[in-house]
Amino acid sequence: MTAIAYKGHFAHVEFDAEDEIFTGRLAGINDVVGFHADSVEALKAAFHEAVDDYIETCGKTGKAPEKPYSGQIMVRIDPAVHALAALAAQLAGKSLTKWTEERLREAAERDTAAVVTV
Known part of the structure; x- marks a missing residue:
């Protein structure tokens, strides 16, 4: 794809x-x-x-083109992963929200880098 x-x-x-x-x-x-x-x-x-x-x-x-992203995301993850992420965020001196946003941004930028603009 x-x-x-x-x-x-x-x-x-x-x-x-x-x-x-x-x-x-x-x-x-x-x-x-x-x-x-x-x-x-x-x-x-x-x-x-x-x-x-x-x-x-x-x-x-009269409808605006869709922009369905509110900036809020709900995910369910393994409690062990949650604990590890919370620890990583704390060690980085960041809130879990900020730390998660940064990791998601990095992954999204990496995974969409190959999108072709035509």
């Missing part, structure tokens, strides 16, 4: 070998916005069109 970006929107892209097409779907939103194409150039165009249509449709309906 590959990720691409355009106008601040991201999409997951996969190749469907059976149909010999690329398929994609906007990521990070609850609305379902998909696109497909049979070549890389056509895929880029279809992705741009999907994003532009999404933004235009939101404008026509």
Whole structure:
């Protein structure tokens, strides 16, 4: 799977070998916005069109394009991991919240570094 970006929107892209097409779907939103194409150039165009249509449709309906992230996250983890993270945060002189944010930022930046802007 590959990720691409355009106008601040991201999409997951996969190749469907059976149909010999690329398929994609906007990521990070609850609305379902998909696109497909049979070549890389056509895929880029279809992705741009999907994003532009999404933004235009939101404008026509008076709805802001989705930004579903509130800055709050609830995760359930093994108590031993929780204790270890709390200790690491304390040793670093940080709150667990700040320490966790920094670790998540590092992981997210590392894992999204390969996103292609088209």
